[in-house]
Ligand SMILES: *[C@@H]1O[C@H](CO)[C@@H](O)[C@H](O)[C@H]1NC(C)=O
Ligand SMILES: *[C@@H]1O[C@H](CO)[C@@H](O)[C@H](O)[C@H]1NC(C)=O
Ligand SMILES: *[C@@H]1O[C@H](CO)[C@@H](O)[C@H](O)[C@H]1NC(C)=O
């Protein structure tokens with residue numbers, strides 16, 4: 001048993017006694033809201049493994065709003081609004097008590113070794129930024145993600161998540177960046193994404209997604225980055241009409257059919273277009289030459305026929 005585990009019951013008992021005496025003396029037997037967050041953070045700390053010296057400020061003798069990586073609300077004293085513990089070599093589960101930090105706006109646990117499932121999300125209504133990339137998280141993305149209705153930035157990339165992308169993600173109307181790449185996600189790209197009209201960045205690359213690219217993605221007029229390479233997507237790419245799009249990666253799928261002849265006019269601002277390792281057929285459209293700012297074009301390993309339109313591409 002580690003020193004950590006031995007200390008835990010003592011600290012919890014102390015905290016509970018303090019809180020109980022507060023509650024009893026107060027006729028309300030509920031714990032004051034601004035102390036539940038400290039308890040939640042201590043429970044979180046005691047469930048994980050951390051390098052010696054890390055989280056040393058996380059002790060009950062110091063106000064939790066002054067702990068490393070913790071910021072609190074100005075209006076609601078003691079309520080945690082930000083928890084940022086990225087790149088600290090933390091391991092173990094994200095203890096469910098994190099789901100009780102109901103004032104949380106920003107959670108960044110990226111670049112650690114957290115394992116197990118995502119924390120409960122259904123009470124995190126104020127969350128705007130949920131960044132858990134580069135960990136070893138498993139399980140599915142729960143439908144309760146939809147309860148985080150203020151979410152703007154969701155990054156769960158480089159984990160081991162499986163199952164489908166929840167349809168209800170289409171309810172997160174404020175989402176501007178959705179990054180789920182490098183997991184084991186299956187099923188289709190939800191058509192509900194069409195609701196996310198503020199999306200700038202959609203990265204679903206390197207999963208096991210199948211089915212067509214939904215035409216509905218064509219409605220995302222603010223999209224700058226669309227990376228969905230490295231999946232098992234099939235069908236054609238008729239829907240693209242994105243004057244905003246800068247980066248488009250569809251490579252390493254089983255997409256086929258002919259490219260729209262006017263693809264270069266539909267995607268006028270592209271800088272990077274990656275279509276290699278698919279099954280595209282027919283002629284390489286000369287309209288690609290109309291994309292003035294194109295810096296990188298990859299078409300290799302397809303089934304194109306005819307001539308490369310060097311005259312237009314060679315500018
Ligand atoms: C907390 O607030 C301070 C001051 O506004 C800021 O410098 C810091 O980056 C914030 N975040 C964390 C996790 O401390
Ligand atoms: C909790 O709230 C009370 C009353 O608003 C305040 O006096 C106390 O300092 C707060 N505790 C923390 C840890 O912010
Ligand atoms: C979250 O952590 C990542 C990885 O360390 C860092 O690059 C990023 O700036 C952080 N973002 C926020 C909002 O804390």
Ligand SMILES: *[C@@H]1O[C@H](CO)[C@@H](O)[C@H](O)[C@H]1NC(C)=O
Pocket residue numbers: 040043095096097098100
């Ligand atoms: C979250 O809070 C609820 C009630 O406030 C409590 O019953 C529950 O035990 C807490 N969960 C965790 C994991 O701390």
Ligand SMILES: *[C@@H]1O[C@H](CO)[C@@H](O)[C@H](O)[C@H]1NC(C)=O
Pocket residue numbers: 122123144146147
């Ligand atoms: C979470 O969202 C579901 C529907 O999306 C709703 O029924 C439920 O009441 C919400 N829960 C909370 C705690 O807000």
Ligand SMILES: *[C@@H]1O[C@H](CO)[C@@H](O)[C@H](O)[C@H]1NC(C)=O
Pocket residue numbers: 149150173174
């Ligand atoms: C979305 O963002 C707007 C503007 O920042 C805000 O007023 C609104 O409450 C947010 N949440 C939802 C669910 O629309």
Ligand SMILES: *[C@@H]1O[C@H](CO)[C@@H](O)[C@H](O)[C@H]1NC(C)=O
Pocket residue numbers: 167168169170171191192193195
């Ligand atoms: C799209 O958003 C509306 C609310 O504006 C909601 O009623 C509808 O269910 C959403 N559709 C999907 C597919 O998420």
Ligand SMILES: *[C@@H]1O[C@H](CO)[C@@H](O)[C@H](O)[C@H]1NC(C)=O
Pocket residue numbers: 218241265266
């Ligand atoms: C796509 O753009 C082309 C050329 O600008 C236009 O003719 C066509 O109507 C657009 N299609 C859709 C579905 O917006």
Ligand SMILES: *[C@@H]1O[C@H](CO)[C@@H](O)[C@H](O)[C@H]1NC(C)=O
Pocket residue numbers: 279281303305
């Ligand atoms: C490639 O195209 C040729 C001619 O259109 C066709 O006969 C062949 O079956 C195609 N190969 C694949 C792998 O799609």
